[in-house]
Amino acid sequence: MKKSHLHFLFLLLICSVVQGQNPIYEFHDHDSIDKFLKGNQFEYNEDELFIFKEFEGFFNYTNEGYLRGPVVHVFDSNGLYLEYLKVSEVIDKLSNFKNIRKKPKKDAINIDSWINRLVNYKTLTPLIKEADKDYYFVLNWGIFFNKPHNIEALFKWNEVLQRQKLNGESIQIIVLNMDLQESWKLSSEQQMDILKQANQ
């Protein structure tokens, strides 16, 4: 066995002990996402709901450590990463933006590197970054969370941000569905291989 494989196996063991979750992974398309959201009566704007354009984009995102949720990632007016909001901070920071971290770290990533990977979940058209916004919010969620209250929480945060928009705040909201996508056009063998291992 290669060293890198051993490394991942080690991580796998550690992670499974620490988290103890029971997520369920499936491939989804816009119909199944709509069905899930409507079935659970979550309010959402179709124009703000995005997925990864390709498997590679999803893979890079996971490798960079951002595949976590429910979570809100915040970027400043220049598109630089500020912070992700912990559950305990969400009320104060989403209700009052002055509580959000002011300055990005020196090595902060730019939201462009994410935006280029994303497309609308229904139309598959590329995400366009709106110009001159004070903040950009990326809300991560997935049907695979398998904890309905976590998804409920995320869509409530979305509601709060929608209210902020109505309040005149200059923001762009990106609701990012992180599920595996049919639109990636993986072969059925590749899909089955992924699901088999992910749902073990």
Add this chain to the structure above:
Amino acid sequence: MRFIILSIVCIFICQPVSSQENIPVETANITQKNVKLVDLTIDELKERIYHSTKNTKVIYFYRNSNTCEASRLMNPAINELYLKHKDKFDLFVVSRANKKNKESLHNYLFFEGYYFPVYMIGRNSFRSMFNKLCPDCNHRIIGYSGFFILDSNNTLLNQTNYDLSKDEKIQMLSSYLD
């Protein structure tokens, strides 16, 4: 491909999914400006209540939903009732938060989309609150998420108690709004 799949599986399992409970609320177009948070003394609040000429006056004891299970159920219901019937009664939502907590309370009200007016009277005991606001009430059987109802002459019409469910409390209040 195997390497990629293995790493994906690992990352999937590593995701820290929180266990935060969510409180469903209706989607409201509430803005920061709509949040009504008034800072006053208990005597000033009493004056406001007693000067109201509405036939039904409801004094509701508020606590943030994330710290009180009964409030988690009642606060949204009171908010909904207020939005539907605010022309039929005066609602005085009383919070024992002090000035130091004003900003966090303000944030919380906005976050939850609560429109009702909240009066911050500071850390008064329940007993002293009732002695001032409703001497005829039985303060031993009421707490957060409870309320009492006065008529236009400030006579006690009814009050809740610990044994009532959310639905029973709402039913009681609704019966004075028809």
